[in-house]
Amino acid sequence: MKPTALLRLALAGTRTDTLRVVLTAVSAALAALAVLAALTVLAIPVPAGFGPRDGSDAWADQYTSALLKEPGLRPGVAAGLLLLTIPVLALAGQCARLGAPSRDRRLAAIRLAGGTPRQAMTVAAAETGVASLLGTCAGLVVCLVGREVMHRPDAEGRIPLPTDVLPSVPALAAAVLGLPLLAALAAAVMLRRVIVTPLGVTRQARSKRSPRPWPAVLIVLGVGASLALEAIRKNYEDSGDPAFVSPLPLLLLFGGGLMAALGVVLGTGWISHATGRVLHRFARRPAPLLAARRLLADPWHGSRTLAALLVAVVFGAGALAVRAFFATMLEARQEVQRFYDEAAGQETTGGYGSDTFYLDAMDVVDTAVVVGLVIAAAGLLVTVAEAVVARRRSHAALAAAGVPRSVMGRALVWQTFAPLVPAVALAMTVGTLMGRGYFGAEVREGGGQAQTCDAAPALCEENFEKYSHLIEVPDVVRAVPVPLDDLALHGLGVLVLVAAATGLGLLFLRPGTSVEELRTG
Incomplete structure (x- = not known):
């Protein structure tokens, strides 16, 4: 089947089919935004000559949030953003079920016109993949536009979000193209027990x-x-x-x-x-x-x-x-x-x-x-x-x-x-x-000993060892x-x-x- 014919058949259908494509694209756009945000956080560079274990010297002081400043905290932020894709991908899967009877009749019509079962399944998977590709491209555009709109440094030159960095081009391509590919593969897996015949669509159900x-x-x-x-x-x-x-x-x-x-x-x-x-x-x-x-x-x-x-x-x-x-x-x-x-x-x-x-x-x-x-x-x-x-x-x-x-x-x-x-x-x-x-x-906090100085502040600053003494700090258990x-x-x-x-x-x-x-x- 030619790619142009596959694309035309994948996007054909009634208003319900169009709504399914739109909702799938919106879901893919949300997932792409979450993935791109995670990649942007991971793209924040560590100052030259320092590593994540060099303490505050390795901090990115151009950000107002400590979650972005400290290199050791950024993987956790990225992981949290990636976890947001779970409900989004579930939403995409539920959107794919919208108008299923109409889609089944369209697949049966393809079989009636002489299409093979594999071609019918390819059309169904291509619909999800194309809709997801449109969504991820839209998500990339929103990310780039939002990056310019939200880049507003304060009086000290600090920014609340990492709008000063971008992921590498391969990372952007992997996010924009990888999500639609995964969506198409998921659609093919979900349809693996479906039999498309010229008389309709049936499912090979296991014993109840x-x-x-x-x-x-x-x-x-x-x-x-x-x-x-x-x-x-x-x-x-x-x-x-x-x-x-x-x-x-x-x-x-x-x-x-x-x-x-x-x-x-x-x-x-x-x-x-x-x-x-x-x-x-x-x-x-x-x-x-x-x-x-x-x-x-x-x-x-x-x-x-x-x-x-x-x-x-x-x-x-x-x-x-x-x-x-x-x-x-x-x-x-x-x-x-x-x-x-x-x-x-x-x-x-x-x-x-x-x-x-x-x-x-x-x-x-x-x-x-x-x-x-x-x-x-x-x-x-x-x-x-x-x-x-x-x-x-x-x-x-x-x-x-x-x-x-x-x-x-x-x-x-x-x-x-x-x-x-x-x-x-x-x-x-x-x-x-x-x-x-x-x-x-x-x-459990406290415990052990602490050194304190009860003299005048000037004397403590001048000779702390002379005027200080040890105190027992009690264990505080809550x-x-x-x-x-x-x-x-x-x-x-x-x-x-x-x-x-x-x-x-x-x-x-x-x-x-x-x-x-x-x-x-």
Whole structure:
């Protein structure tokens, strides 16, 4: 097939197909912006003649944020930006399902016209790849324009963002071209069990079995990895065991987080099946009974729909647990500083207990979590709308049989929230356990001896050794509280986002229940 013909067939279709291409392009643009931002942070150079271990001499003092100044912190910033691509790519996958029946009929028409199954699959993969390429190119343009617009140095010549550097040309090309290639390959993998015939599209489905709670094993392994990392850290502090500076902690950090998040997402299938059985057994109203049948018929729908949202909830709850640790650490340091100032007979100063760097860094993490939740909610909106449109014939049949449209709307709400509430509770529990496992459940500051001078400032400055003496600094141990209030707000915010997305998706229900839909293919 010629490239021009492939491009024309990939971008052909109805308004729904055009909307799918546009949404896929927007998702790819967001992913490209996140990747380009990460590459820009990594492109910040270290001053000539210095290395990352040379302390403040290697800092990039042209930036106002310490996260960009210090070379050792930039990989963490880049990793956080790359994590933002997870909900964005999930949104792209959900957008690719929009208008699937119309696309299936178009693929069947290609087969009817003499196309081979491979050519039909190539057209479907090319649609995703071309849309993603348009999106990444748009993301590159936005990045370059934003770089010029936001480059506003202050009076001291410092800038808040790295608008003075650009990634290398190969890195830019890899981001702009690599994401569409990955998207096309992902589309081909997702379609590997699809058979396109001249009479339609069928899927080779495996035998239907009830979901099992085996994803709990992944959750236990993920939480266990966080506890193991805390044990390694304590052992390093006590004995200097070199295992802490090996690749093992990094493997436990990312591997444990991945296993726990995957366990929560896959476990939603079992949660959906269990809630469907409970509703089917105890519900007496039409809406929950209809939702129960749908949950039992397709329990994995919740995993597909809520995957990105639940991953964001896990990381958000973990971030709240880490914030509680840093807040407790700051309080303990302030108490140590007060004791030292009182022992020295001087006024209370900030000093050791005034550094809010870690809490400021957590503000950036919280912002990233909120952005991820909003993107995941947008993906949920697309999924709900696609589900309503895909079921328009069954909805029309229910309406023709006398089922009120309000009952169908409430059934969709039940189908969304029945597995969502326990899944969100599980995700927040797992995230909190991992955050407390990585950093510990208590903070210990102070201890040992400190040298202080209680003479006049001039005498202390002239001969500190003569007028100074040692004081015993007590151990300050504080238990890190579980941030129940913040977790409650986090969960409530997630439910509000899902409610808004579901409410907007229900707007597609009215046109989808028209009796004329019974006569359409």
